[in-house]
Amino acid sequence: NAGVTQTPKFRVLKTGQSMTLLCAQDMNHEYMYWYRQDPGMGLRLIHYSVGEGTTAKGEVPDGYNVSRLKKQNFLLGLESAAPSQTSVYFCASKGVNTGELFFGEGSRLTVL
Amino acid sequence: DQQVKQNSPSLSVQEGRISILNCDYTNSMFDYFLWYKKYPAEGPTFLISISSIKDKNEDGRFTVFLNKSAKHLSLHIVPSQPGDSAVYFCAAVWSGGSNYKLTFGKGTLLTVNP
Numbered sequence: 001n002a003g004v005t006q007t008p009k010f011r012v013l014k015t016g017q018s019m020t021l022l023c024a025q026d027m028n029h030e031y032m033y034w035y036r037q038d039p040g041m042g043l044r045l046i047h048y049s050v051g052e053g054t055t056a057k058g059e060v061p062d063g064y065n066v067s068r069l070k071k072q073n074f075l076l077g078l079e080s081a082a083p084s085q086t087s088v089y090f091c092a093s094k095g096v097n098t099g100e101l102f103f104g105e106g107s108r109l110t111v112l
Numbered sequence: 113d114q115q116v117k118q119n120s121p122s123l124s125v126q127e128g129r130i131s132i133l134n135c136d137y138t139n140s141m142f143d144y145f146l147w148y149k150k151y152p153a154e155g156p157t158f159l160i161s162i163s164s165i166k167d168k169n170e171d172g173r174f175t176v177f178l179n180k181s182a183k184h185l186s187l188h189i190v191p192s193q194p195g196d197s198a199v200y201f202c203a204a205v206w207s208g209g210s211n212y213k214l215t216f217g218k219g220t221l222l223t224v225n226p
Contacts, residue, residue, distance in 0.1 A: 004155070031212055040121075042201060042218035043156070050211060058213065090155055094212065099144055099205075101214060103155035 002026055004104035006091050012110045013081045021076040021107050023091030031094040032074035033058075033101065034066065036087040043090065049074055081111045115139045116204050118217035126225055131189040133220050135202030138183065142204040146214065147176060147187050150199045159200075160187070163207075192224045 033048040045058030047066040065077045092101040117136045143164040148156035162169040175188045202217040
């Protein structure tokens with residue numbers, strides 16, 4: 001039982017490049033989330049999903065896209081990376097009958 | 113406009129003493145509150161939560177208190193241990209909505225000195 005797994009763990013991009021972060025959960029959770037953590041800013045919600053095939057914008061969605069084609073996976077895409085997107089990204093999931101979110105270990109992205 | 117505020121960026125306490133971490137919120141719709149603990153290079157882990165129908169919830173060394181009229185909650189750790197040194201995030205949510213979204217504070221770095 002791996003819980004929430006994020007790949008890759010580390011990535012360095014050049015400005016303008018694109019990439020996708022993959023989040024996979026094996027807990028059969030309905031809800032999935034992408035947060036970013038920046039120094040002094042806490043955790044800010046980028047996008048989330050309340051079920052397979054659904055996505056919604058969070059607090060800081062600009063510059064990101066997401067897809068939830070399968071219940072267990074939630075993809076976060078950067079079409080044209082910018083230095084402002086340098087951050088640590090956390091994926092999380094939640095079951096219907098639980099209150100807490102379960103987080104992955106994070107993906108550190110650096111955009112040069 | 114921060115809806116969840118942790119006004120102390122850091123806190124230092126001696127091992128064995130009490131640690132008190134504070135959190136304020138502005139959105140009166142919030143009815144469920146959570147504390148997360150985060151070590152460097154790891155994801156946040158759930159610690160304890162409280163529903164707005166309660167004013168206290170206890171789990172071992174950790175107790176969360178909720179003062180709804182003041183829109184304030186606090187996490188008490190007694191006794192504090194060096195392994196408790198981490199960043200603590202307060203989070204809040206309106207559990208009755210169809211879109212369950214946690215709003216986090218900026219976190220408080222707790223250092224427990226041996």
